[in-house]
Amino acid sequence: MTTRRFEDAPSTLPLMLKAALPALPVVGSLPGVKHASGAVPDLVLERSGVGTDPAHLERYLDVCGFPHVEHLPATYPHMAAFGLHMALMTDTAFPFAPMGLVHLRNRITQHRPIGVDEVFDVSVRAADLRPHPKGRLVDLLTAVTIDGELVWDEVTTLFSRGRGGAPETSPAPLEGVEAPRGVVHWRLAGDLGRRYGAVSGDRNPIHLYPVTAKAFGFPSNIAHGMWTKARSLAGLQNRLPDAFSVDVEFKKPVLLPTTVVFGSTTGDDGTDFGVRAQKKDSTHLVGRITPS
Structure with missing residues (x-):
């Protein structure tokens, strides 16, 4: 296993440009x-001593709708990992060209809350290249530790469309789970992708402008999946335990601007939630929170 260490977060704009080259x-x-x-590369990318910039956190809370609290939102460490994700995916040893990948699923486990003043270490690696009926899947595994203690981890499941697909070797985490119907409406502006992209560093053209999204086959720019997940958790913030896992599957893209409907139901085993289209009976995201 080769380990590559970064003093600072990789700059995402040059990596976005590098990601586009294999498609030319x-x-x-x-x-x-x-x-x-x-196979996936035998490579681990690491950053140590990662702190939280209060101004950046403030912008993240604002764009995602989180209240101001003493601990980081459960989705916030993804910000520290995203540059490492891009660095890994643009490495030519990675088995897929980044611009053709779809973020299909995401699982975050918060083992304990992370204080806004705490300093942590981040590591990222790829794993579990496997079949999908319409192509292949691969996971990006992210771990956040503080003084050697695992406090947060994430599984980012990416889908690459291709021929010769096969059934998945194990059931999808949210197989059979339906997005609850709700009454909470979110009006999403056309610049949402640019606002979240400025905070997250994810300036994929499909999120920025209608014209740049159309170049990749979308009728308009689309909301980031991780924004939709974060906004969902912000709506459930007062119901979240200190330790939990949250799985989501991204269904149909959220075309901007639009209005979507958020719903949730809580039972003995946890909370199911989802984001649906306002006018069509279609689902954008389905999720489940399971207390640890």
């Missing part, structure tokens, strides 16, 4: 640009 004719097949096929 001729350029995408050049050595140093073309991605390998086969």
Whole structure:
């Protein structure tokens, strides 16, 4: 296993440009640009001594709708990991070109709350390359530790469309779970993708403007999946335990601008939640919170 350490967060804008190169004719097949096929890279990316910038946190809370609390929102450590995710996915040893990937599922486990003043370490690696009926799946595994204690981890499941798919080797985490119907309406402005992208560093063109999204086959720019997950947790903040796991599956993209409907139900085993379209009977996101 090779470990690559970063003093600072990787700059995401150059990595976004690097991510686009494999999709270009001729350029995408050049050595140093073309991605390998086969196994996931035997590589771990690490950052140590990561602190929280209060101004950045304030902007994140604002765009995602979180209240001001003493601890980081459960989705916030993803901000510290995103640059490492991009660095890993743009490495030519990674088995897929980044621009063709779809963020299909995401699981976050908060083992305990992280204080806003705490300093933590982050590591990222790829694992579990496996079949999907319409292509293949791969996981990005992120771990956050404080003084050697695992306090937070994340599984980011990415889908690559392709021929020769096969049934998944194990059931999807939320198989059979339906998004509850709700009454809470969110009006989402057309600039939401640009606002969240400025905070998260995820400036994928599909999120920014209608014209840039159309170049990738979308009728308009779409909301980030991790924004939708964060906004859902913000709506449930007063019901979250100190330790829990939250699984989501991203269904249909949220085309901007739009209005969506959030709903949730709580039972003995946890809370199911979801985001549905306002006018059509379609689901954008389904999720489940399970206390640890």
